[in-house]
Amino acid sequence: MAEVATPLIERLVVVGLGLIGGSFAKGARASGLCREVVGIDRDPETRRLAVELGVVDRCVAELAEACPGADVIQLAVPILAMERVLAELAALPLQGAILTDVGSAKGNVVRAARQAFAGQSLRFVPGHPIAGSERSGVTAANAALFNRHKVILTPLEETLPADLDKVDRLWRAIGADVEHMTVEHHDQVLAATSHLPHLLAFNLVDSLAKRSENREIFHYAAGGFRDFTRIAGSDPTMWHDIFIANREAVLQALDTYRADLDELRGAIQAGDGQFLMEVLTHARGAREYFGRILASRTQAGAQVAAHHSLTEGHS
Numbered sequence: 001m002a003e004v005a006t007p008l009i010e011r012l013v014v015v016g017l018g019l020i021g022g023s024f025a026k027g028a029r030a031s032g033l034c035r036e037v038v039g040i041d042r043d044p045e046t047r048r049l050a051v052e053l054g055v056v057d058r059c060v061a062e063l064a065e066a067c068p069g070a071d072v073i074q075l076a077v078p079i080l081a082m083e084r085v086l087a088e089l090a091a092l093p094l095q096g097a098i099l100t101d102v103g104s105a106k107g108n109v110v111r112a113a114r115q116a117f118a119g120q121s122l123r124f125v126p127g128h129p130i131a132g133s134e135r136s137g138v139t140a141a142n143a144a145l146f147n148r149h150k151v152i153l154t155p156l157e158e159t160l161p162a163d164l165d166k167v168d169r170l171w172r173a174i175g176a177d178v179e180h181m182t183v184e185h186h187d188q189v190l191a192a193t194s195h196l197p198h199l200l201a202f203n204l205v206d207s208l209a210k211r212s213e214n215r216e217i218f219h220y221a222a223g224g225f226r227d228f229t230r231i232a233g234s235d236p237t238m239w240h241d242i243f244i245a246n247r248e249a250v251l252q253a254l255d256t257y258r259a260d261l262d263e264l265r266g267a268i269q270a271g272d273g274q275f276l277m278e279v280l281t282h283a284r285g286a287r288e289y290f291g292r293i294l295a296s297r298t299q300a301g302a303q304v305a306a307h308h309s310l311t312e313g314h315s
């Protein structure tokens with residue numbers, strides 16, 4: 001049997017049981033660190049499946065039914081839905097519950113939380129797991145999703161160290177590597193490493209697909225295009241919310257990229273082979289470096305999985 005940890009918290013509530021909230025709830029439940037994991041989702045079928053698939057102990061429709069008396073409440077709804085959920089939470093007797101979230105952009109959620117809780121104490125530990133996929137919904141929930149993946153917590157001036165520590169420990173208990181940074185730094189870094197690549201993939205696939213003369217590319221496309229379409233297959237609602245919520249940092253990253261793209265275009269036009277080779281070689285080197293980081297994470301993840309199966313086998 002798996003080792004049973006002493007519960008760190010009595011009741012964890014996860015609002016929004018899709019890919020991310022469902023995976024967190026399932027992992028937290030398996031970790032044994034919570035006496036009870038309660039889900040909230042507005043979709044009845046998700047609520048039914050969440051219990052059937054063992055994602056949560058129980059699932060309800062209303063915040064008022066599960067949040068008063070909870071120790072930790074995690075918001076895992078689309079970013080632009082967080083404002084309404086936060087406003088509803090602020091009207092409930094939360095009795096000192098710690099709020100946390102998983103939104104892909106942080107500044108907007110933090111502003112919404114401060115606005116909703118103006119004049120009240122706000123115990124908020126903003127967070128963002130750098131893991132996911134193009135899939136969504138509770139059926140994609142996977143307890144091992146965050147294993148060996150980074151989770152960024154962006155504590156605020158008013159965040160209590162004990163609250164930060166509790167949320168940090170929950171993520172570590174489900175295998176994540178936790179790092180802390182400021183909200184502003186997070187939004188700039190993620191605009192470049194996650195939001196811009198998704199914007200480009202959506203844009204490229206749309207641009208090619210909407211021109212009827214290009215329809216035939218789908219017949220002749222292979223791996224390179226397929227990789228772009230995988231990203232462009234991500235959830236439109238989620239990405240709509242991210243581009244709007246992190247607008248300023250996304251525009252900044254896009255402008256820098258456009259300047260580089262124009263430079264590359266100029267080099268091709270001028271037949272500047274040396275510049276072209278420099279860009280391509282540099283990009284290839286970056287990919288090789290990133291590949292080594294990915295390989296070491298995969299290896300570390302496999303070691304953790306092997307360790308778990310050994311300890312389970314011996315107890």
Ligand SMILES: NC(=O)c1ccc[n+]([C@@H]2O[C@H](COP(=O)([O-])OP(=O)(O)OC[C@H]3O[C@@H](n4cnc5c(N)ncnc54)[C@H](O)[C@@H]3O)[C@@H](O)[C@H]2O)c1
Nearest residue numbers: 016018019020041042076077078079103104132133136137
């Ligand atoms: N998908 C990823 O790769 C990824 C990675 C990291 C962070 N995130 C962030 O996680 C959050 C959730 O993304 P996801 O991919 O899990 O989405 P998802 O679509 O899989 O799940 C969202 C869930 O929230 C529910 N929901 C929506 N509004 C609600 C409301 N007002 N009250 C209760 N439930 C509500 C939906 O029914 C759905 O079950 C987003 O903020 C996103 O930015 C996503």
Ligand SMILES: O=C(O)C(=O)C[C@]1(C(=O)O)C=C[C@@H](O)C=C1
Nearest residue numbers: 104129130131132133134193194
């Ligand atoms: O794994 C993927 O396919 C993802 O797109 C995950 C990914 C990303 O890496 O950009 C997407 C959005 C999140 O906020 C965090 C992670």
